[in-house]
Amino acid sequence: MxxxxxxxxxxxxxxxxxxxxxxxxxxxxxxxxxxxxxxxxxxxxxxxxxxxxxxxxxxxxxxxxxxxxxxxxxxxxxxxxxxxxxxxxxxxxxxxxxxxxxxxxxxxxxxxxxxxxxxxxxxxxxxxxxxxxxxxxxxxxxxxxxxxxxxxxxxxxxxxxxxxxxKPFGHDFESAKKLNNTLNDIFSEKNIFRIDHYLGKEMIQNIMVIRLSNPIFRALWNREHIDNIQIYLNESEGVKDRGKYYDDTGVIKDMFQNHILQVLSLIAMEEPANLSAQEISDKKVEVFKELADNDLSDIDKHIVRGQYDSNTVNGEKIKAYRQEKQINSESQTATFMALKLFLNNDRWRNVPIYLKSGKRLNKKEAAIAVEFKDNFHSSYLQNQKLDSNLLLIKIQPEEGVSLRFNTRKPASNNKIIPVKMEFCQSCQQFFNSPENYEGLIYDMIEGDKTLFTSWEEVSYSWKFIDKIQQKCEEENIELHNYPALSEGPEAADRLLEADGRKWLDKELS
Ligand SMILES: NC(=O)c1ccc[n+]([C@@H]2O[C@H](COP(=O)([O-])OP(=O)(O)OC[C@H]3O[C@@H](n4cnc5c(N)ncnc54)[C@H](OP(=O)(O)O)[C@@H]3O)[C@@H](O)[C@H]2O)c1
Incomplete structure (x- = not known):
């Protein structure tokens, strides 16, 4: 190699x-x-x-x-x-x-x-x-x-x-561009390593391998066969000592602009012609450009914003976001966001992509769920209702892959039941996943930029995020309260229920 x-x-x-x-x-x-x-x-x-x-x-x-x-x-x-x-x-x-x-x-x-x-x-x-x-x-x-x-x-x-x-590289497109221009006067792009530590995670690095090295997924990785994609990065912690930073940033800039969009780009990009950092980045940029061109006219129907409220859990009082250190007591900053979007290209047209992230949720869990279509007819099934095939790439805390498929219930009259095939990478004996920063430091010393974000990626992702921010302000999108350490705002469930779907993190828990 x-x-x-x-x-x-x-x-x-x-x-x-x-x-x-x-x-x-x-x-x-x-x-x-x-x-x-x-x-x-x-x-x-x-x-x-x-x-x-x-x-x-x-x-x-x-x-x-x-x-x-x-x-x-x-x-x-x-x-x-x-x-x-x-x-x-x-x-x-x-x-x-x-x-x-x-x-x-x-x-x-x-x-x-x-x-x-x-x-x-x-x-x-x-x-x-x-x-x-x-x-x-x-x-x-x-x-x-x-x-x-x-x-x-x-x-x-x-x-x-x-x-x-x-991170963060700028706080909107204009500030990112200004910073980038300053840096470009001093360093060439090839020598600027912008960190998104999510890219250092083992299962994020595994996305391309799972997609491209398995014919069963590679052949089906398109709108013909995929019903919807969900990416969720749920956190259980609050803002801790980073209140000042977070209140200016919120979930949209803290999690969506970088981590979530980076994960999405790896899931959605076209297959690179080779494995050079430049080629992979070029393919990711195509996704970011699609996002930046996204028509957000229906944003009010496609977005749910939330902020955590106080709660009592097991006798312990949990503070509301607005009661945390350094947070404005009337803050309108969203600590939760769910978003539905589409990519308007041949591979993904009409496949809904649901993104979700929030602080102070009941579970710390990050995963990518790819749900396959069951748009076929087989007389053999005798009209039995089937569960969809589901590929779950688990990022944290567990690292692994789960695949749901249908099988015959033992000793039944050909009754079909869903089962899961599980690969738990982090459960293996003596397994010790390298820290994100270990690999990233290794790469910056070696000069390998594959796991760092290019200026083009950053610039288009900001254009997309700026557009959402602007729309949210113009259309005065509601900020839903949700109890700290809960599943998040109920409005986020309704976003998927309207499409006849459910958040898979809830369905699978
Ligand atoms: N902490 C995390 O887990 C985390 C995760 C992801 C990204 N980041 C990013 O990493 C960066 C650093 O975060 P952090 O949490 O490490 O911040 P931090 O704990 O506040 O540390 C800031 C550092 O800057 C130094 N500093 C501040 N003002 C200075 C000055 N005028 N002259 C010289 N040194 C000065 C401080 O040194 P002295 O106080 O000793 O002067 C300290 O070493 C931020 O961009 C943050 O967004 C942090």
Missing amino acids: NKTADRLYRSPEDKNIEDNFQFILFGGTGDLAHNKIIPAFYNLAAKDILPDHYTIIATGRRYDNKNEYLNNLYSSIENKKEKIDNRTWQSLTDHIEYFQLSFKENNDFERLRKRLLQKSKEDKISNRIFYLATAPKFFAEIAKKLKEFNLLNAGFEHSDSRLVIE
């Missing part, structure tokens, strides 16, 4: 990173760095995948020295793992530097340039990665300073330093 093909079928254990690299982590003291990025490096170190020479330079203001920083990191990783292997920890921390820096202090960037220069003389590096794990308002400011203070080239011959940028 070539490298790209191997990427789709890879497990990180198979490969070693050979190039020496510098990884400059802005926001190195933050939540994401502590809970995701550094733990992912720990796992890569534990698997002995990292090269002999690499440096992680973690920046932040809050700690005075490396010891203080490492003690805090240790506690975070300890909370995630049963036991930290001291040899792995030692080998990782030998490569970590803590660099106190304020984004506002030019002098700090000058000091950082000198440090990069000096470190580059010690290690012959072939890769330099700047990772912006900071609030989005700092993305452009930091990128400009990287250029102004010549950090891209300091002691590094190549002009292809990479930039990794966290």
Whole structure:
């Protein structure tokens, strides 16, 4: 297999990173760095995948020295793992530097340039990665300073330093475009890695394999045979400490603009001619363009918005969204959205696609359900009512695939009953699904952009989301209350009942 093909079928254990690299982590003291990025490096170190020479330079203001920083990191990783292997920890921390820096202090960037220069003389590096794990308002400011203070080239011959940028990329199309223009003045598109950590999930990476490597699905993956598609990303948690961010963002920008539309693009795209990152992205972009062109004239009939209200569950009082920290007490932000849409192309015309996501629902569960048509007649069935064939790709918490099909009830007079064939990937003994960020960090070091979002994908997805936002405002779409830790607003059920269907997460639970 070539490298790209191997990427789709890879497990990180198979490969070693050979190039020496510098990884400059802005926001190195933050939540994401502590809970995701550094733990992912720990796992890569534990698997002995990292090269002999690499440096992680973690920046932040809050700690005075490396010891203080490492003690805090240790506690975070300890909370995630049963036991930290001291040899792995030692080998990782030998490569970590803590660099106190304020984004506002030019002098700090000058000091950082000198440090990069000096470190580059010690290690012959072939890769330099700047990772912006900071609030989005700092993305452009930091990128400009990287250029102004010549950090891209300091002691590094190549002009292809990479930039990794966290979500959200802009808050609408115009702001995303402005940010992108700023970044493009400094980095070429090939060196900008926009993260959507959902793409790092094992079962998301599995979508194309399931679709394309199984003739039984590949042959039926179209409007002739598929009745409807449902994608649901349900969360049970509230907004926790991210109230300020969430109240400006809501479910539509937090979950739909990125994760849900990305999953949809992988489900709906045409088959790529090859497995290069560019080709896959081009195919996804076709879906995003279709979405952006979507006629939203019936939006009031196709959308349900909701916000969680207080509730008492098992004697515990659960706060309403408006009572959470940093949330406006009259907030109109939707914490739940269900949406029905169509793609107007030969493969999917008239196949309804139902998307749903919400906070503070009764279950944390993400899955893709593909329900097949039963539009055939067989005298053998003697008019028995059949359950539809159903393919369920389970993303989290369980990772796996379930297929519902019909079979004869034992000892009956040919009575037909539905049964399920289950593959549970995450239930297997000794199975340890790599953390999303593990694979993503591996890929950014290797320069593989397959699991990162291109500017075109981001721009069309924003155009679609902006259109929905605008329509919702113009048509004053109702915000339904739903009790915290419930199944969500009843109006979301009616959206499907009107089509004679049900949400499959409810039907299957
Ligand atoms: N947390 C998650 O699970 C998660 C998940 C997905 C995406 N993200 C995205 O990841 C990014 C980071 O999120 P986070 O939760 O890690 O944020 P966070 O916990 O608030 O961390 C922010 C980081 O920025 C640094 N910082 C802030 N102002 C600074 C300044 N003026 N100068 C220097 N450093 C400054 C902080 O360092 P000091 O306070 O030490 O100065 C800290 O390291 C955001 O874009 C977020 O949307 C986060």
